[in-house]
Amino acid sequence: MKILVIGATGTIGGAVADALAARNGRDGAHDILRAGRRSGPLRVDLTDTPSIDALLEATGPLDAIVCCAASGAMTPLTEPSDTEFWTGLDGKLIGQVNLVRRSLTHVRDGGSLTLTSGRFAEPVPGSSLGHLVNAGLDAFVHAAAVELPRGVRLNAVSPGWVRETLTTLGMDPAPGTPVADLARVYVNAVEGTSNGSTFTPPSTPSQPSR
Numbered sequence: 001m002k003i004l005v006i007g008a009t010g011t012i013g014g015a016v017a018d019a020l021a022a023r024n025g026r027d028g029a030h031d032i033l034r035a036g037r038r039s040g041p042l043r044v045d046l047t048d049t050p051s052i053d054a055l056l057e058a059t060g061p062l063d064a065i066v067c068c069a070a071s072g073a074m075t076p077l078t079e080p081s082d083t084e085f086w087t088g089l090d091g092k093l094i095g096q097v098n099l100v101r102r103s104l105t106h107v108r109d110g111g112s113l114t115l116t117s118g119r120f121a122e123p124v125p126g127s128s129l130g131h132l133v134n135a136g137l138d139a140f141v142h143a144a145a146v147e148l149p150r151g152v153r154l155n156a157v158s159p160g161w162v163r164e165t166l167t168t169l170g171m172d173p174a175p176g177t178p179v180a181d182l183a184r185v186y187v188n189a190v191e192g193t194s195n196g197s198t199f200t201p202p203s204t205p206s207q208p209s210r
């Protein structure tokens, strides 16, 4: 399969690209195209729809797209700046919805799109926008899957804390899901037959507030 991984310069996207690259599908090894926002040969900013179109033009037809990209901090309700507050919604929710819309003519018959949402165990201060974004993505995937043409599938992966991220943040890594385990969930979404599902890997209770 020819698979585009967006956010491949990140913690999750890098591991997903590596895991997919190590697989041998029915037709041999997958061909992995790695896209980042600020580095790498393929670049895209999900907040900028023309850059999504330019990326898809550059890749040509694809069998699968996996998006592990996000931008914007999870911001408290008290944040006075509209721009600051809505960046998370724009980059993660609207960006991935636009990616699905723009990808429909680029993904081959029977191909797949896999997005990334996230989960919190419970509301914590500053997480309301994150809850909105993640719930919106899961709901979108569930409903939009029935609208996709030509047998194209749409799913989401909803991680909790990732162990490597906890380490980077200087927190106790023990409760986090190792990123390699999480990457296998994405691989299953790409190589499986599910449509309209959100996959929740075994993990800890909360997602970073960012």
Ligand SMILES: NC(=O)c1ccc[n+]([C@@H]2O[C@H](COP(=O)([O-])OP(=O)(O)OC[C@H]3O[C@@H](n4cnc5c(N)ncnc54)[C@H](OP(=O)(O)O)[C@@H]3O)[C@@H](O)[C@H]2O)c1
Binding pocket: 006, 007, 008, 009, 010, 011, 012, 013, 035, 036, 037, 038, 039, 044, 045, 046, 047, 068, 069, 070, 071, 072, 091, 092, 095, 116, 117, 118, 119, 158, 159, 160, 161, 162, 163, 165, 166, 207, 208
């Ligand atoms: N890590 C966790 O513990 C965890 C838990 C739950 C959910 N998640 C979710 O999983 C996703 C990936 O997390 P991560 O930890 O892998 O993040 P990360 O290490 O910060 O990587 C983010 C990736 O997304 C790219 N990116 C950021 N904004 C973008 C934009 N507007 N357009 C295109 N690409 C963009 C980054 O590129 P640049 O480096 O060039 O900016 C990078 O490749 C996020 O949606 C996050 O909310 C993560």
